[in-house]
Amino acid sequence: MSVMYKKILYPTDFSETAEIALKHVKAFKTLKAEEVILLHVIDEREIKKRDIFSLLLGVAGLNKSVEEFENELKNKLTEEAKNKMENIKKELEDVGFKVKDIIVVGIPHEEIVKIAEDEGVDIIIMGSHGKTNLKEILLGSVTENVIKKSNKPVLVVKRKNS
């Protein structure tokens, strides 16, 4: 049974390494790949920081509940992500891919593994590191967890001068 890469999952955190990985996604077009699931996961742990937020709200003297503040933050992050996703979606459509863009709030590696399964992708193409990874980290935890927990092939694209 020969291998075909028809459907690709490309999770991005809009980092520099994710941009390098995007070039690899495009290269798969010649491999008769047809569709890209373009995914961005807003890390819920970035939003759910109740203790800090309530402190902040108090200091700023803002008459807002923590829930309201969290919701506003989530909407703002979602809005920002949408704009970035539009550009990437266009880039991929320009090389002939059908693109389905998804933005979810959750734990990044868990959402990536779940959506790869739900969408029945043939391969995951992602950067080895994300935005938050320190220089000395040799493999970002999101990518390491995806490799360990998904049964899909994962093309790990390294960051520049790694």
Add this chain to the structure above:
Amino acid sequence: MSVMYKKILYPTDFSETAEIALKHVKAFKTLKAEEVILLHVIDEREIKKRDIFSLLLGVAGLNKSVEEFENELKNKLTEEAKNKMENIKKELEDVGFKVKDIIVVGIPHEEIVKIAEDEGVDIIIMGSHGKTNLKEILLGSVTENVIKKSNKPVLVVKRKNS
């Protein structure tokens, strides 16, 4: 600058997962990939077991030095590897690849990272686990080390029902 996968490094330990990874190597033929570096590393730690060997030789009453025994073992492992490599080489040549087969003795992930660099490959395609990895290990140490220490993109192919 667009990405091309002209030269592939395919390290194999002849395990079941390595066989699945071979299918992915073949899939890259349609991506205008031209050459495969087919690599097998005989793990020197398998050969250099002086204490056990000298014990064994003593028990078996064989009049052989440990060096002689190690050499014979190395030659035997190399011979076995050659036969297996011949079949894989033919399989890859049949789908149109130019194949360079290499057998070395050393520490697997170190040799893989080094040869990927020396040969200037565009991608490494390998199994997530090797022969010796236990079921509960989620990512084999050889593959994990290659991902961490090489700057090449690595396509990690998962083992069956992982």
